[in-house]
Amino acid sequence: MAVTLPLPRLLPSGDSAVTVEFSRTIDDDANQRVLALDKALAASPIDGITECVPTYRSLLVHYDPGKIGFDALGEKLLVLASQPLPPATKTRRWRIPVAYGGEHGIDLEDVAKALNTTPDDIVARHVAGDYKVAMIGFTPGWSYLSGLDKSLHMSRRQNPRLLTPAGTISIGGIQAGIQCLAAPSGWHLLGRTPVRTYQLHRNPTFLTEPGDRVTFFAIDHKTFEEQDRAAEAGEIIAEQVVA
Amino acid sequence: MSRLVIASIGPASSVQDGGRHGAQRYGLTVSGAMDRLSLAAANTLVGNEPFAAVVEVGPFGAAFTARDGAVRVAISGAPRNADVAGSAVAMDASVTLKDGETLTLGFARGGAFTYLAIEGGIKGEPVFGSLAVNARAGLGSPYPRPLQAGDEFTVDAASGAAELRIELPKPSSGPIRVLLGPQDDEFDEANKALFLSSEWKISATSDRMGYRLEGPAIKHLHGHNIVSDGTVNGSIQVPGNGAPIALMMDRGTSGGYPKIATVITADIGRLAQTSAGTAFRFSAVSMAVAQDEAKKFAQLIRNLPDRLRSAETVALNIEALSDANVAGYAVSAVDAGTWQVAAEP
Numbered sequence: 001m002a003v004t005l006p007l008p009r010l011l012p013s014g015d016s017a018v019t020v021e022f023s024r025t026i027d028d029d030a031n032q033r034v035l036a037l038d039k040a041l042a043a044s045p046i047d048g049i050t051e052c053v054p055t056y057r058s059l060l061v062h063y064d065p066g067k068i069g070f071d072a073l074g075e076k077l078l079v080l081a082s083q084p085l086p087p088a089t090k091t092r093r094w095r096i097p098v099a100y101g102g103e104h105g106i107d108l109e110d111v112a113k114a115l116n117t118t119p120d121d122i123v124a125r126h127v128a129g130d131y132k133v134a135m136i137g138f139t140p141g142w143s144y145l146s147g148l149d150k151s152l153h154m155s156r157r158q159n160p161r162l163l164t165p166a167g168t169i170s171i172g173g174i175q176a177g178i179q180c181l182a183a184p185s186g187w188h189l190l191g192r193t194p195v196r197t198y199q200l201h202r203n204p205t206f207l208t209e210p211g212d213r214v215t216f217f218a219i220d221h222k223t224f225e226e227q228d229r230a231a232e233a234g235e236i237i238a239e240q241v242v243a
Numbered sequence: 244m245s246r247l248v249i250a251s252i253g254p255a256s257s258v259q260d261g262g263r264h265g266a267q268r269y270g271l272t273v274s275g276a277m278d279r280l281s282l283a284a285a286n287t288l289v290g291n292e293p294f295a296a297v298v299e300v301g302p303f304g305a306a307f308t309a310r311d312g313a314v315r316v317a318i319s320g321a322p323r324n325a326d327v328a329g330s331a332v333a334m335d336a337s338v339t340l341k342d343g344e345t346l347t348l349g350f351a352r353g354g355a356f357t358y359l360a361i362e363g364g365i366k367g368e369p370v371f372g373s374l375a376v377n378a379r380a381g382l383g384s385p386y387p388r389p390l391q392a393g394d395e396f397t398v399d400a401a402s403g404a405a406e407l408r409i410e411l412p413k414p415s416s417g418p419i420r421v422l423l424g425p426q427d428d429e430f431d432e433a434n435k436a437l438f439l440s441s442e443w444k445i446s447a448t449s450d451r452m453g454y455r456l457e458g459p460a461i462k463h464l465h466g467h468n469i470v471s472d473g474t475v476n477g478s479i480q481v482p483g484n485g486a487p488i489a490l491m492m493d494r495g496t497s498g499g500y501p502k503i504a505t506v507i508t509a510d511i512g513r514l515a516q517t518s519a520g521t522a523f524r525f526s527a528v529s530m531a532v533a534q535d536e537a538k539k540f541a542q543l544i545r546n547l548p549d550r551l552r553s554a555e556t557v558a559l560n561i562e563a564l565s566d567a568n569v570a571g572y573a574v575s576a577v578d579a580g581t582w583q584v585a586a587e588p
Contacts, residue, residue, distance in 0.1 A: 051268070137496045
């Protein structure tokens with residue numbers, strides 16, 4: 001018997017975009033359905049759709065109302081969204097080096113104190129995680145990861161920092177993140193990676209895609225400096241595993 | 244090739260075009276002109292594609308000098324005094340600067356952004372198909388930052404084409420129209436009504452990323468933290484302090500505040516051109532009306548070439564002439580051959 005999936009909500013985002021909302025909360029099943037719908041639309045495009053933006057819980061579909069109206073598009077999206085999820089296909093996995101603590105991860109010690117443990121233990125738990133790129137947003141390449149160990153869940157800083165360094169590896173709430181460009185942030189900074197998830201004149205410009213898997217491994221600060229120079233020159237640095 | 248050199252320019256001025264589409268899924272901001280109709284009108288006047296790159300001039304003045312040959316330009320958008328060598332230049336019209344001549348633009352008189360299109364367009368290296376400046380991400384070409392005095396563009400030598408003006412529809416002075424949602428259910432009826440019935444002003448701290456709205460505090464039903472989701476141009480989000488922010492062209496691609504409503508496509512440029520401190524209201528329309536208006540707006544832009552007129556007929560606005568009661572003796576206001584009659588009372 002076919003399993004019927006609950007239909008997402010279609011929320012108008014103005015006259016030229018619709019939010020296809022699968023859940024109101026961060027929910028891995030919902031994120032899987034978001035990414036499945038995004039893939040389905042890439043594989044068989046609907047005329048009039050101009051751009052899709054996957055997020056944790058919804059797919060924002062930009063369209064040209066001169067080509068397709070809200071109701072007609074909504075019907076097509078609901079049909080696609082109610083299809084059973086396709087069997088899991090090969091996913092890309094990125095192994096990302098991180099220089100933890102010290103000047104590169106100024107919150108590591110405080111996080112350890114707050115969680116009643118040692119910085120090494122925090123690093124061990126962060127490195128042990130199996131993460132998924134749930135969405136990319138805010139600034140180019142900023143990859144929001146699901147899969148953070150429950151023991152590392154902690155609320156964001158009371159006072160967000162106005163500027164945090166490029167390559168920051170951080171945690172906030174129940175999420176982990178890879179930040180590419182220097183940006184404001186209220187998350188806890190554990191380390192830095194030399195990997196650029198976005199680099200303008202490199203091929204590919206964007207390294208991570210929603211749905212990719214990510215694991216981290218620790219490098220020392222000297223290796224960071226070397227890899228950072230190589231990355232600046234256009235090397236990808238991150239190791240790609242297809243599994 | 245000629246050059247157009249910026250002799251002076253105020254802050255919040257940058258190269259903009261139709262925007263950088265297709266990479267919002269990677270967090271890449273769209274950017275692009277705040278007022279697309281004026282962008283398209285300026286470009287149409289000099290024969291460019293409607294969404295070609297132009298200089299978006301912020302509320303303050305600017306001056307541009309032609310070097311190494313003549314340069315043909317056009318201005319549209321927020322009205323301001325403009326002159327070349329002491330003679331006034333009309334808005335919504337083209338003008339050719341001879342080598343060494345300077346086009347001087349005054350402060351915006353109402354509105355904020357004026358668009359200076361250059362015949363042949365601005366030359367640069369597009370990223371994701373766009374030259375638009377996104378200063379935060381260091382993108383944009385030829386200058387990935389706001390423009391400053393001394394910057395210059397290499398441009399086509401003026402074609403020598405006859406000067407044109409463009410007759411644009413009179414902008415509406417009615418409320419800024421919105422569609423409720425996507426998160427209007429995060430607000431109760433009283434707060435939605437408060438949003439729609441109140442008078443709002445745009446805060447002076449607004450920029451291309453967002454227009455902060457001053458008015459009553461809008462309260463959420465379940466707090467202000469929602470899980471981040473996608474944003475669009477014109478999303479009106481309500482952060483914890485209850486002061487709504489209309490997201491504009493340099494918005495982040497995702498955001499975590501509830502969005503009570505979204506400005507309709509046809510009215511985003513009008514909101515962009517609302518000066519800080521000017522009172523205005525919102526009104527809610529249906530999806531059918533919003534999409535109909537979006538189609539009309541796209542058609543208006545497509546058909547802008549039909550609205551071009553010879554600049555020499557600028558005095559032949561019949562209504563204006565009869566309003567001013569100066570055309571009374573003319574046999575025909577549209578036939579210049581009959582004007583002599585009127586000139587000999």
